[in-house]
Amino acid sequence: MKKIFLSIDVESDWGGRLKATQDNCQGIKIIIPKLLHFFNDEKIKCNFFISTNILTEFKGLIQEMAHDGHEIASHGKNHLLNFDTADFLTVKDEIYQSKIELEEIITSKIYGFRAPQFRNFPGLYDLLEKMGYLYDSSIVSKKIYLPYQLNQSSNPYSIGQLYEFPVSRMMFFNFPMGFLWINILGVKTFISIFKQHYLSKKVDYLTIYLHPFDLLCTKDNSKTNLLVPKVFYNYNNKNLFNNFKELISFFKTYNFNFENFSSHVINKKK
């Protein structure tokens, strides 16, 4: 059975760089309700990594995700862009407090962590294990240059008591398998390359990621005054959400099963 772990990093717009106010979280406000609706219709379970500085504004939405059976995991507190080099106590607090805050809100255990911008560092697993996490997804699968090795690249593996779910890497392009990059390449092109270079191999696991703001079209982004995100996200593309649906429907057609990370870990530990 082919498994796909769909993971969504929930943070303020423009990669968690903006203060987590309502205005700076258009992605969460506009896209998450659409996604939840779509996932319910399609009976898809996914994994949300939450940056907990958004909880003040969006507590109800996170509870709704959990209620719908999606997995809630931690993406730290403040989406620190120096997460891998910040001082030990700050990082420890980010990892620990975010878990506690999320557990309080959904009244259930939090098992997973993803560092902002995949900024993992050598002591990360040790900290996660001590704080009761069961898995991490803060690395991108290794650069693989030979097509015949592609299927090796993103299987989950255990490190001590923890599991690591590496984010898959795009064939040939060396980017992490994120919707933003897939969409820039073109969903149809991605699918055609994927069919040629993945489906012919024995692919067991894929971990794909996206952000809610990756699905915002230009008119939704008009509140952003920063030049770079305006240019970067300037698709003016009303079909972004449809492109995403097309991608998901492709995976469903090819019998990929959408799974929660923790179900996989718990099954393996049995």
Ligand SMILES: [Zn+2]
């Ligand atoms: Zn992030």
